[in-house]
Amino acid sequence: MDYIFLESELRNRTDSIMTKEMKNALNSLVKYYIQELRSQIPKRWNSLIIDLAKKEVYEVLFGQLARQVTLCLQFVKNPNCWTFDLAPVILRCMADNYINFAWIAKDVDDRSKKFILYGLGQEKLSFEHRKDQIIKDGGDPNKDPLVKYNEAWLNSQRYTFLTEVNIGSWSGISIRQMAEEADCIDFYNYVYTPFSSVAHNMWGHLTRYNLVVSDNPLHKNLKIPVINESFIDIYNIKLAAMYLDKMIRLFDGVFKIKLDEKSAYDKLLSEFKKFENQFLKNNG
């Protein structure tokens, strides 16, 4: 698979256009890491004896790990996402996934089920809204293919007429409390919270990336909107890989998995170091 990096978009930290050699090296680095990522879940799944009496535990924890790998993988192979406008949105999503995972890991049997039931309730609420909208539009929800499909999907897991809808948080506590209980409050403070500012389009992000102060003294330092051609920062790859690695290490602890090999993250760091030495150091 080739990764198409547009020269107009792909710049390094110092805003210099990438050379062809650098682009090829980055392609190789990304390909190498992606290959490593693809083997992470199979080697873990295949090492376990699956206990179907605890089906939900495997479904939820492996599902969360698969989500984290997917986010990391797609992020790594999409350089257009490595800007400060987009990267934190995805990285925050990974941080959120990690905190949920870490909290569930403290009581896997009970919290896995809770996580599923909450999710099914949200699905039910969503299609109840759709049914309501169809009625308001003068239609018949019973004839709507999407409603039918969603209802059948939900019923295959739990009957809709038995599904509760929870409009609070799924865990019953705030994400901050979850992070505290899951021993990852630092991660919450230094990763989740600052990236939330970007994901929620808060003032801190807007003033840095979407507004610029008028240089005319007559304008009372008025901030005016601007659409920047954002730079990409390849160090964001390392962040995504780090958040995935954090989850993998916790995952291996929960299932007592011991793999006698260097982690995918460590392998990436080694390769990244080579890339860095060759292309980034001299650029300041």
Next chain:
Amino acid sequence: MFKFLKLAMSNKILDDHKRKGKIFQPPLLNVGTFVETAWIDYAVPEFIWILILITEYGVDKGSVLALEFACVADDYLISKIDNGSAAAIISSFYLLNASEKVEIIEKMKEKKLLAPLRHAFKYFDHIYPESPFSFLNEYSGSEKLKSGRSNLSKYKLMLNKFLDKTSYESSIVLANIANFLLTKERLFVTQESNLPALKEILDYPNTENSKRIASFLRSSVNMCFNPDVYNRGNFWITYFWNQNYEIEPIQL
């Protein structure tokens, strides 16, 4: 976001639900002591034996065999467990002692039903060596199956239909449970209920009456698995699913 949800819900959405804090409970969960049964977790492993008999001998003969066997076993099980459907639930058979097992075998032999019973459960025993029914073939002296693999694809096909609670096969099995409970006078249907006759299930799902009776059966099956009378952590249901997985584990 929550303000928006509250507003939306104050109009129409979920207005039949009972609100408890941030949770909207569906009406059925607020009626009496309704307990939801996880069909795949409990009913499939516990009732699979009835489907095996029906698959092997057809609905008529298989149902007669299932009823006779359940009625014979019921005499030994009913005093051991506070669940009226005990003899229809395979895990209950773990409660039998050696002499009771021999007596059941003798009684089935007298009724000339032992041989077909043994035949039907031969490959079942092979798949599940620790099945509560293994005693049926244990005393037979006949050679155990060396491999149940040839029957496995047939078994998987049957199991696949049974996973769907609303399938024809599942409905027939449920009708067998109801028939057993009616025979033992542990289930009563009042005249006022206007419920179609049980035999209407044979036409499922092609007639309205068959759909009504199937729906009734599906809702009634919950009483067999009420945690007050049924051990939801019993060995068989865990063993059944893990044994299935072990036969064909998923390798990624």
